[in-house]
Amino acid sequence: KKLPQKRRAARMEAILKDPENRNGVKLTKKLEVFLPTGEARTGYPAVIKAYTPPIDPDRLPKDGSKPEPPMWDAAIIKVDAKDLPTVRLAPSVARAVTLGQQLVIVGYPGVVVWHDFLSKKSRVEATVTFGRISAFRLDVNERYIIQTDAPISWGNSGGPAFNLRGEVVALATFISTSLEGDETIQGFNFLIPVDSIHALAKNIGLTPSTDSAFTREWDRAVEALVEGRLQEAIVHAEAADKIVPGLIDVRRAIVRMRMLAGEKP
Known part of the structure; x- marks a missing residue:
């Protein structure tokens, strides 16, 4: 959550005046989760319970072994609230999807959230896109991931991908760009499988539940x-x-x- 512009400017000015931090100013991070409730937005305190780094080929061990920790590009966040909306996780990708199957992806693509022609009030509303499973591939972790032609963009990361039974089968994670990296190429996007979420939950002794x-x-x-x-x-x-x-x-x-x-x- 960003500070108001005036308070942020005042803090930055204080830091610039005292770069050695002789006054002992402490910086703290605060994580909040917001729900799309329009004007009545409420931030719920949250903490990160499990985390794995994003996919990065530069982090691959030179000896060809698997990176540790694995680059699953996923996290589990505990929200300090009860009875919130929940979604069902598919037991595994192998049991929930097939090649060519339709997917529904929900998220907050930055190209929409920060669009100059759209009201700030609509930023909390999710964008829904549709597509199909184009292929099953291996990422640099040698883990199966899902390729889809469903449109996603920066900001979609972490958004759920549903099958037509309403189960979460994957999470949006990375897109395709031009060789120069300055242009997004749609139609070739990738999702991490729900299996990675189950594995991450198991690592911290968590059994996902939809009951609320x-x-x-x-x-x-x-x-x-x-x-x-x-x-x-x-x-x-x-x-x-x-x-x-x-x-x-x-x-x-x-x-x-x-x-x-x-x-x-």
């Missing part, structure tokens, strides 16, 4: 909607909205369901 009060209500709302039980769907969606208030997609879904039911939104 919000997710239970939201799943019931979706199930009722699909089966045509609109009033029941509205009840469960509104219950989910009370647990984690203001999520943009939830509010939109409620308005849409009320319109379908003939109610005033």
Whole structure:
């Protein structure tokens, strides 16, 4: 979370006046996770519980052995909050996807988030892109990764890739650029498999779970909607909205369901 411009400028000025830090100024890092709740944005304190470095060919051991720690380009963050929205992790890539299968990728591409023609208020809204699995390849860790033609960009990193069953099968991780590295080439992007997330979780004794009060209500709302039980769907969606208030997609879904039911939104 960035400091306001004036406070940031004042701190930088103080640092420049005292480069040797005779006054003993201490710098601390603070990690917060924000949810897309429009104007009512709330930052939840968070800590990094597990981390592996990004993929970097320059870090490969000269003897041909595997790097340690492995370059899985993934982290597990513990958020200081309960009953937040959750997603289901597929048990493994081998059991969840096949070549040519459709994928849905959700994230925050920088080209959209920082677009000069878009309002800052819409930055918290995710971008959804679609594509297919183009190939299964090995990265420099000799680990299988997924190649996809789904559009992603800088800022998408860490965003989930879903199969059509709603399971997370991979995370967006790196893109393709021109030989000079100054131009993005779309259609050839790469995802780290969910297997790496399971391995990272196992290393810290964590068993991923999707159980939360919000997710239970939201799943019931979706199930009722699909089966045509609109009033029941509205009840469960509104219950989910009370647990984690203001999520943009939830509010939109409620308005849409009320319109379908003939109610005033």
